[in-house]
Amino acid sequence: MDKNEKVNELARRRGFLWPAFELYGGAAGFFDYGPLGAPLKRRIEDIWRQFFVIQEGFAEIEAPTIGVEGIYQASGHLSGFSDPLTSCKECKEIYRADHLIKHIVEVPDALTNEEIYRTIQENEIGCPECGGELSTVYEFNLMFKTMIGPGNKMTGYLRPETAQGMFINFPRLLRHFRDSLPFAAVQIGKSYRNEISPRQGVIRLREFTQAEAEIFIDPRDKTHPRFAEIKEIKMKFYSQAAQETGTEEEMTFGEAVERGVVAHQMLAYYVARTYQFLLAVGVSPDKMRFRQHKADEMAHYAADCWDAEVFLDRLGWIEIVGVADRTDFDLKAHAATSKVNLSVFVHYDRPKKRQKIVVKPDFKALGPRFKGKAKAVAEALKALPPEKLQGDKITVLVDGESIEIEPSLVSCETVEEEVRGEEIIPHVIEPSFGIDRILYTVLDHSYYEDAVDGETRAVLRFKPAVAPIEVAVLPLMDREELIVPAKKILEELRIRGLRVDWDTSGSIGRRYRRNDEVGTPYEVTVDYETLELGTVTIRDRDSMQQVRVAIEEVADTLQSLLSGKVKFLEAGTLVVPAKEK
RNA sequence: GCGGCUGUGGUCCAGCGGUUAUGACAUGGGCUUCCCAAGCCCGUAACCCGGGUUCGAAUCCCGGCAGCCGCACCA
CATH class of the missing domain: 3.30.40.230 (Herpes Virus-1)
Structure with a gap:
């Protein structure tokens, strides 16, 4: 079995990922998240929220997964998809x-x-x-088609991306953010693509979860106020140019923007945030790079695009996130299809003064002469460039008819005008995350094997922040006197909101292995010293070392360990293994 | 979607025309004051689905579904 098979088998056996509809023979491209997979996914999504909703101040919305036809006419998915x-x-x-x-x-x-x-x-x-x-x-x-309501009156499509939900709510979002740029909205939810041949498990699904942010910015200002915070971060860039030679370049974000590797700060900032997020959930930095799309592979809406790619055994480099500059493609398209203006009025810092020539037709004369056509003639006059208003005769074209007017019927005046701002269509930066692929990557990159006493130990080295089980409480033996204090600890940890598992089945070593395999970072063991001295042991998954702490402190200590505030060996008194005594 | 290979308890596998369908691991119960998958006893648990051939099919044939590998597809 290669690693890919081992990870898949483990994920299936221990309740992370299950092929869907197995009872009825299954259907390719669909997966169930089991009792450990669902919380793992939820925790990854919560960290994503922490990054993009809480820290960036983006607005999370939730739009229907079924969309009406117009959306996808405008987005290009009906024809292009x-x-x-x-x-x-x-x-x-x-x-x-x-x-x-x-x-x-x-x-x-x-x-x-x-x-x-x-x-x-x-x-x-x-x-x-x-x-x-x-x-x-x-x-x-590639879109799933369905009917809305009885009869065939209205066609609906399952959304192929969550992005459109943000675009079509642009006017309300703009109002929500008090008519000013930049602002952003996000969505985490299911999208659907009727793939011709889905394979490779959760890497290509027909129903999958996306987390997307649409960041609406002023196209004239692609700097980012917080760029300084990320500019020293180093990362592997695999630019269009680098792809010619086939080697990634490691550099800081500051350097990347200076050298023009990444087009502007705005894009670079969100690539950096993406990078930080992926590290936070447990994607390995050694097996990750950001690759720029080549001109010919860019999606129909994108001006520039950087993919986060991860290396997976057997599958090679796989895209898990795309950060694209979608320009004004989507808003323009929706404005054209829906006939609703989707621009923003941007105020200048200071109103600009502008000389303007105002054409004033003499309605008293034009009215009697042209009757019903007078208004159209006046409009035509106003539309003429100033130089055409000179000379003996002025010629205008009204409804295909050429009409001559003497200049005395029109007066021109130069006025000074204050311009306070202008209408612009925002550009959009879109980081788009494939949650299922990220989750699979976390499984793959967390999987380790080591040898303990000649036996292979399989471990998922999850970051505590994503672990579906944070602590297991284990009485050394399945005996009343140990179970009673252990249950008390279990209850207290649960009241604190920790994800705790309870296991009394089999030898203590077996239970440690079971928990290693599902990535539980810490185990609390209640033994006979607990009864004598009021202390318990906490075991560290990765080092397999144990420290002893007082029962009263165990909940606080675990919380400090899980949040990374305390290092393991500083959490209590190190337990010396029996065989070394 | 095309072609090749595969489908047996939770997992890995044996059986290749007639078996109460083999075993290991895992799992449940019991015994053992037992800190890294120990031992002993007992138990639960499977032939992917549908047709056909045959007295008889897990086994042979056809179709479907699923998985793997190649090709195509991947906005």
């Missing part, structure tokens, strides 16, 4: 139908599926592999 396919009736091979007629039709995208099929027939195009006859063209869209 779906491909016209055709298959060979002989060898069953599947092709992109539009690709087959590229050399005949200049813009195959503009054709309907029927038209593409007709083109294939008219030009007698056969299967490129075997020459067989091709089937009619059908649409394969």
Whole structure:
């Protein structure tokens, strides 16, 4: 068994990840989070909230997972996310139908599926592999389609990303943030993509969890006020240029922006925050890098994009987070499709004075002469550039009719005007996290094996902040006199809000191993010294060392250990193992 | 979606036309004042699903589903 298999097997056996619908034969691309997987995922999400909602002050919202058609017309997912396919009736091979007629039709995208099929027939195009006859063209869209309400009146789609929920709430979010930039909204939730062939467990799912932030910024100012805080952090950058040579470059964020490796502070800052978050949940820095998208792989909406990639045994480098500069693509698209203005009025620091020529048509004269058309003529006059108002005759075009007017009917005036600001469409920086992939990475990067007395010990070295079980309380033996004080400790720890497990089954060594395997950082053992001296032992998962502390202090000590305030060997008196005595 | 390989208790595996379906580990109960998967006793627990061939199918054939590997796909 290689490591990947071991991790998967452990995850299945111990209740982290279960293939879904097993009772009914299963379906690829769906997983259940078991009793340990669900809290692990929840804790990862909570750390994400800590970083992006609490520390950055972003607003968390929750939008429906089913969206109406208009959203995905605007976002490009209806057209860009779906491909016209055709298959060979002989060898069953599947092709992109539009690709087959590229050399005949200049813009195959503009054709309907029927038209593409007709083109294939008219030009007698056969299967490129075997020459067989091709089937009619059908649409394969990666979005799950459903119906809203009875009948077929309204089409709904399961959202392929959470991002659109933030974009379409832009006007309300803007108001929430009192009409000023920058601001950001986030969502953690399920997204759905009907993948053609999902594989590799939780790496490619049909239903998955995303955590996305949409940070709306003023496009003219891509600096970040807190850039100084992250600028000394060093990380592995794998830029477009570096990919030519195939070696990542280690440098600070400050250097990366100075050298133009990362386009601007805004993008760099969120790449850095992403990096810090991934470290916090337990992704190994040695097996992580940030790779810049190449120009040709950039998504249809992105101007620049940096992916956090992690190295997984057998799978290689896998993308787990994308941090993209989506520019104003989405807001512009939604503004155009919905016909709602999605710009922000940005005030200047100081109102600007501007000279402006105001054209004043003489309505008293124009009215009687042009009657109903007078207004249109006046508008046309106002629209003319100042130089056209000179000369003997002024010519305007109204409803295709050329009309001549003598200059005396129009007066021009130069006025000084105060301009207080301007309408802009914000740009969007989007860090987009694949929670399932991150969780799998945490499992993979936490997995260790060491040898204890010639036996292999499997350990998940979770950070205490993500461990599904933080403490196990273990009576040395399953005996009444040890169980009573142990239960008291269990209750107290639970009242403190710790995630505690209780286990009396099997020898103490067996119970330590069981907990090592699910990543429990600390075990409290109640033994006969507890009865004599009122102390218990706390065992450290990684070093397997034990310290003794008084019963009254055990809850405080554990909390200090879990939060990292106290080092293990300083938490109590080191216990010398029996065989060394 | 195509092709190849695979599918037996929770896990790993034996059985390859007739067995009360083998075993190990894990797990539950009991014994053992027992700090790193010890020992002994007892127990729970499986042939992926559906058809077919056959007197008889876990075993052979077909289809489905799932997993792995290649190809394609991955906005």
